[in-house]
Amino acid sequence: KKGETEEYVEVDERERQPNSEQKKWESEQLASAMFQFGAKDAKIKDEYDLLLDDQIEFIQALTMEGSKSKDKKPEITETEKHKMDIEETKKSLPVYPFREDLIAAIQEHQILIIEGETGSGKTTQIPQYLYEAGFTKDNKKIGCTQPRRVAAMSVAARVAQEMGVKLGNEVGYSIRFEDCTSERTILKYMTDGTLHREFLSEPDLASYSVMIIDEAHERTLHTDILFGLVKDIARFRPELKLLISSATLDAEKFSQFFDDAPIFRIPGRRFPVDIYYTKAPEADYIDACVVSVLQIHATQPLGDILVFLTGQDEIETCQEVLQDRVKRLGSKLKELVILPVYANLPSDMQAKIFEPTPPNARKVILATNIAETSLTIDNIIYVIDPGFAKQNNFSSRTGMESLMVVPISKASANQRAGRAGRTAPGKCFRLYTAWAYKHELEDNTIPEIQRINLGNAVLMLKALGINDLIHFDFLDPPPHETLVLALEQLYALGALNHHGELTKLGRRMAEFPVDPMMAKMILASEKYKCSEEIVTIAAMLSVNSAIFYRPKDKIIHADTARKNFNHIHGDHLSLLQVYNQWAETDFSVQWCYENFIQYRSMKRARDVREQLVGLMQRVEIDMVSSLPETIPIRKAITAGYFYHVARLSKGGNYKTIKHNQTVMIHPNSSLFEELPRWVLYHELVFTTKEYMRQVIEIESKWLLEVAPHYYKAKELEDSTNKKMPKTAGRSTMTV
Ligand code: CDP
Numbered sequence: 001k002k003g004e005t006e007e008y009v010e011v012d013e014r015e016r017q018p019n020s021e022q023k024k025w026e027s028e029q030l031a032s033a034m035f036q037f038g039a040k041d042a043k044i045k046d047e048y049d050l051l052l053d054d055q056i057e058f059i060q061a062l063t064m065e066g067s068k069s070k071d072k073k074p075e076i077t078e079t080e081k082h083k084m085d086i087e088e089t090k091k092s093l094p095v096y097p098f099r100e101d102l103i104a105a106i107q108e109h110q111i112l113i114i115e116g117e118t119g120s121g122k123t124t125q126i127p128q129y130l131y132e133a134g135f136t137k138d139n140k141k142i143g144c145t146q147p148r149r150v151a152a153m154s155v156a157a158r159v160a161q162e163m164g165v166k167l168g169n170e171v172g173y174s175i176r177f178e179d180c181t182s183e184r185t186i187l188k189y190m191t192d193g194t195l196h197r198e199f200l201s202e203p204d205l206a207s208y209s210v211m212i213i214d215e216a217h218e219r220t221l222h223t224d225i226l227f228g229l230v231k232d233i234a235r236f237r238p239e240l241k242l243l244i245s246s247a248t249l250d251a252e253k254f255s256q257f258f259d260d261a262p263i264f265r266i267p268g269r270r271f272p273v274d275i276y277y278t279k280a281p282e283a284d285y286i287d288a289c290v291v292s293v294l295q296i297h298a299t300q301p302l303g304d305i306l307v308f309l310t311g312q313d314e315i316e317t318c319q320e321v322l323q324d325r326v327k328r329l330g331s332k333l334k335e336l337v338i339l340p341v342y343a344n345l346p347s348d349m350q351a352k353i354f355e356p357t358p359p360n361a362r363k364v365i366l367a368t369n370i371a372e373t374s375l376t377i378d379n380i381i382y383v384i385d386p387g388f389a390k391q392n393n394f395s396s397r398t399g400m401e402s403l404m405v406v407p408i409s410k411a412s413a414n415q416r417a418g419r420a421g422r423t424a425p426g427k428c429f430r431l432y433t434a435w436a437y438k439h440e441l442e443d444n445t446i447p448e449i450q451r452i453n454l455g456n457a458v459l460m461l462k463a464l465g466i467n468d469l470i471h472f473d474f475l476d477p478p479p480h481e482t483l484v485l486a487l488e489q490l491y492a493l494g495a496l497n498h499h500g501e502l503t504k505l506g507r508r509m510a511e512f513p514v515d516p517m518m519a520k521m522i523l524a525s526e527k528y529k530c531s532e533e534i535v536t537i538a539a540m541l542s543v544n545s546a547i548f549y550r551p552k553d554k555i556i557h558a559d560t561a562r563k564n565f566n567h568i569h570g571d572h573l574s575l576l577q578v579y580n581q582w583a584e585t586d587f588s589v590q591w592c593y594e595n596f597i598q599y600r601s602m603k604r605a606r607d608v609r610e611q612l613v614g615l616m617q618r619v620e621i622d623m624v625s626s627l628p629e630t631i632p633i634r635k636a637i638t639a640g641y642f643y644h645v646a647r648l649s650k651g652g653n654y655k656t657i658k659h660n661q662t663v664m665i666h667p668n669s670s671l672f673e674e675l676p677r678w679v680l681y682h683e684l685v686f687t688t689k690e691y692m693r694q695v696i697e698i699e700s701k702w703l704l705e706v707a708p709h710y711y712k713a714k715e716l717e718d719s720t721n722k723k724m725p726k727t728a729g730r731s732t733m734t735v
């Protein structure tokens with residue numbers, strides 16, 4: 001029996017294609033209607049507004065037709081599930097019938113691999129079953145790691161609600177710069193990075209009876225390293241239970257790694273998802289997303305939409321455009337509730353995505369990768385997948401790290417599509433061609449450990465006393481060059497000696513949950529007597545979301561306000577001015593509003609700053625200020641980020657010192673028009689060009705002062721065509 005909502009049909013996404021003539025026809029119709037706009041927009045950007053009116057008329061016409069047919073059709077799924085009380089919801093999850101078998105298996109085996117479709121209840125239910133089965137007796141905790149902070153927070157909130165306790169009491173979470181747990185906490189959700197740090201203070205995880213490494217398939221750097229660490233601990237703590245939980249087909253691989261641990265499979269439930277491709281590639285996928293959402297809203301039966309975008313910027317743009325167009329369409333359309341989800345989303349906003357959709361309305365969730373497997377949002381019927389994600393990439397050849405928008409893998413595409421079929425049959429609109437899916441997407445995403453800078457991880461492992469990294473038990477080992485480069489960087493920063501052992505400085509650096517360059521900058525502030533300023537700058541840089549607010553209708557005002565903070569020596573100092581002026585107003589909300597500053601980001605910066613100040617006290621750094629003098633501040637920054645230096649070259653371009661790569665100052669920088677001879681950047685972002693973001697002016701002679709191991713005077717002479725500096729000590733380094 002097919003097609004009824006009570007029936008669950010298992011579908012292998014990889015084989016799923018529109019399967020009848022009828023479907024093919026529908027998909028072509030829809031695709032061509034949907035994407036004629038995208039293509040036109042790309043060609044004639046200048047006539048955008050005109051075109052927009054056309055679109056609105058077209059969509060209005062569709063709406064009229066759409067609403068006729070909608071009246072007849074009963075709505076699929078909808079808020080049914082939310083109406084059930086918590087107990088019933090819990091019972092409805094696929095994992096529920098297996099809870100006793102699962103507990104029995106855990107009692108029998110020390111290590112268990114758990115595989116189950118996203119949304120089956122692994123993350124929220126299994127810790128509760130363990131608690132009910134008595135695993136938290138004797139004052140022991142159950143830990144559960146998540147690769148993403150938003151997931152850790154929201155899942156903990158959900159479980160606290162299910163158990164009827166206050167978040168932070170029996171159920172809590174711990175993420176970087178935010179610990180929401182207490183003495184009473186027995187179920188603890190945390191990011192994989194946080195557990196990694198916990199090893200420093202509790203190397204045998206003695207306070208835990210069970211550790212769940214969740215979302216193992218995401219293969220983040222921290223999760224991968226945790227595999228090696230927990231495997232080791234399991235050997236000498238036979239009473240510790242270890243669960244490795246994963247959404248996809250990697251279970252066999254995990255099992256092999258963990259000495260053939262048994263695999264517990266939770267049978268999936270999935271409704272069929274029809275997949276539609278575009279006929280031609282999309283030039284502007286954000287616009288294609290907007291048009292697709294409106295199209296679905298105008299023509300398709302009710303049911304929520306999930307759109308995958310690459311980051312906060314894109315999500316905000318998409319949200320604005322969508323809101324604007326919905327407004328112009330007015331009452332012709334049913335209500336469209338637009339909700340963003342991304343890593344830095346404030347927690348009160350996160351809760352909104354799980355609230356039931358109001359009757360007769362449709363929810364559109366604009367999400368990053370986070371909604372791919374980490375978060376399950378019920379009642380999604382339509383998925384729009386442009387096929388991209390942001391990825392951190394590191395080249396061991398150039399030593400450069402950059403955040404890039406890259407095509408996703410087939411595995412990701414299939415996960416994304418799967419989100420449409422959790423509660424009813426769904427549709428997935430891929431904004432790329434079937435050909436591209438087949439020929440251009442990789443099968444799987446490359447694990448992070450093989451493509452990012454390992455400086456941080458290596459410092460942590462060294463701090464744990466693991467000296468021989470080449471022979472560390474990696475699920476997939478990192479490339480040798482990347483490992484060597486990380487060791488060299490730590491050596492140049494002074495964190496390792498030439499035997500590759502942790503120095504006193506390195507030990508202090510490891511206290512800070514930030515990357516080694518930032519940790520070094522913070523510690524250098526002691527020498528340069530500017531700890532007050534550096535800790536503020538570190539906090540502002542760590543917030544990593546927009547500080548400045550730029551509403552479309554007030555762009556000129558916003559930009560003027562922003563310019564007022566511009567510091568002649570660069571962006572770190574501009575950020576410092578923003579923070580200090582805000583602090584002078586006693587952290588006023590009104591002040592933020594008047595100056596087009598995001599209050600939420602500032603509040604977070606303040607929290608982060610407080611935490612960092614606490615850590616500085618632990619390593620006994622006094623808080624002192626160097627203002628109005630800024631040279632010490634810039635020197636301290638240089639002491640940490642001397643790798644990130646570029647020199648002015650022809651045509652306003654810069655060349656990085658190390659690898660002679662062409663880079664440019666980001667247009668948002670206060671130095672965009674200044675073009676100082678020597679600059680230091682916080683990060684590189686690759687869009688159309690390689691941009692340096694957050695830039696300060698420095699003097700080349702400081703490099704010799706702060707990194708004598710790394711730079712030689714000759715290499716910093718101010719003429720072109722000089723040879724690149726070599727890393728000192730390479731031949732004597734012990735790996
Ligand atoms: O971990 P897994 O993907 O197997 O599933 P889960 O995250 O435990 O989700 C189980 C159920 O809890 C789903 O129906 C989610 O929609 C729901 N949930 C929720 O309502 N609110 C959250 N913050 C997290 C999960």
Ligand code: MG
Nearest residue numbers: 122123373374
């Ligand atoms: Mg989960």
